[in-house]
Amino acid sequence: MRDLPDDDSWIPEQRRAIGTRIRAERERQGLTQEQVILAARIDRVTIWRLETGQDTKLSTLLRIAFVLDVPLRDLIG
Template sequence: MDRVRDLPDDDNWIPERRRAIGDRIREERRRQNLTQDQVWMAARINRWTLQRVESGEEVKLSTLMRIAYVLDVPLADLVR
């Protein structure tokens, strides 16, 4: 029988993973030679929201989906 993976005792791993997602988004944006302004306007999100995403703060899944769409990359690649 398959076993369910247990969570760590604390949630310290969550901010680390959010920062990693933000880093991947920033790296992809820069790789495509796009500015933050270009991305937030195309994604129809707020400038501060994109800055929060790239800094690893808590954001909505729909926001990540918008950014992935604008960058033309699978969401899974950004959140892996």
């Protein structure tokens, strides 16, 4: 078991990495943000927040993983 760092400065980097993986998978599949928005039933701000590494809900990540047909672990690393 690892101890957490003294502060949360590492979290934004991890969020950005998740966003990068989501965008890369979406683009690999040739999907637009609009297509994912409609299929996952989320709004534009939500997909933007995800792909730019902002905070989001687990349920939203699960929706995106489902729509992209990839395991959640592939997106969160």
